[in-house]
Amino acid sequence: MRQREEQIEENGIDLLEMLAVLLDKAWVIILVGVLTAGAAFGYTKFMVTPIYQATTQAYVLTKAEDAAVTSGDLSLSNQLLGDCASLLKSRPVTDKVIEELGLKMSSTALADAITVTNQENTLILNISVSNPDPYLAKELADKVRDVGANHVTEVMNLKAMNTVQEALIPSKPASPNIMKNTVLGGAAGVVLTAGIILLIFLMNDKIRSQDDVEKYLGIGVLGAIPSTEDKTKTKKKK
Structure with missing residues (x-):
């Protein structure tokens, strides 16, 4: 094996030879790929709990309704996003949501399920809640918006946080991605x-042919003695 390693270091790795090895074992590679893809599909489909995500929208009013929204207000929305997101996921909001819906879950678990983003150059907040139950995900999103609106406007001294649209009951899970996991498993x-x-x-340091002797040992081959197996085959043919 050491001789082969030294030969590889001296002459470099024969990429064509490596490719030939892979092509020779292509059926094994494909078979394992199919099996792992099937395993990933089965695990994702039947073992992983699907998570649904419902999203509601709210509009943040920073001043009187009759005043026009300026570019300064829009740039302020980027600063408001972080504050609003933190407040919507804060314990006063999550505790009240859990209490009003009569849920048996921790405040931390609900906070982790809430995601708040905003649409670019707008004062519109997207409030999303993830849950294994699509109906509960919708109910939680709307309740977080309603309870959070009161808390946000009070703490940040905003004019209001009005509902743009209520959440819809999600028809398909947001995760896991079965196709993605299947492809990754196969790959x-x-x-x-x-x-x-x-x-x-x-x-593998075995010498399998005359070419291997010349390549790895640097010795020319003058002749070859046929193996017992070759002799047996020759006799059978006769």
Whole structure:
């Protein structure tokens, strides 16, 4: 094996030879890829709990309704986003939502399920809540918006935070992504199998042919003695 390693270091790795090895074992690589893809699909489909996400929207009023919204107000929305997001996920809001809906979950768990973003160059907030139950996800999103609106306007001294649209009951889960996980599972199987095959090839120091003798030992071959197996085959043909 050491001789082969020294030969590889001296002459470099024969990429064509490595490619030939992979092509020779292509059926193994493909088979493992199919199996790992199937395993990833089955695990994602039947073992992972689907999570649904419902989103509601609210408009933040920073001044009197009859005043025009200026570019300064829009730039302020970026600063408001962080504050509003923190307040909407704060304990006073989550505790009250849990209490009003009569839920058995922790304030921390609800806060982790809430995501707040804003539409670019607007004062509109997107309030999303994730939950395994699509109906509860919708109910939670609307309740967080309503309870949060009172808390946000009071703490930040805003004019109001009005509802733009209520959340809809999500028709399909937001996660997991079955197709993505299946593809990644198959790709992982292919890469891992190919890597193992190449590793075995590089670690194999057996001399299999005259070419190997000349390539790895640097010795010319004058003749070859046929193996017992070859002799047996020759006799059978006769």
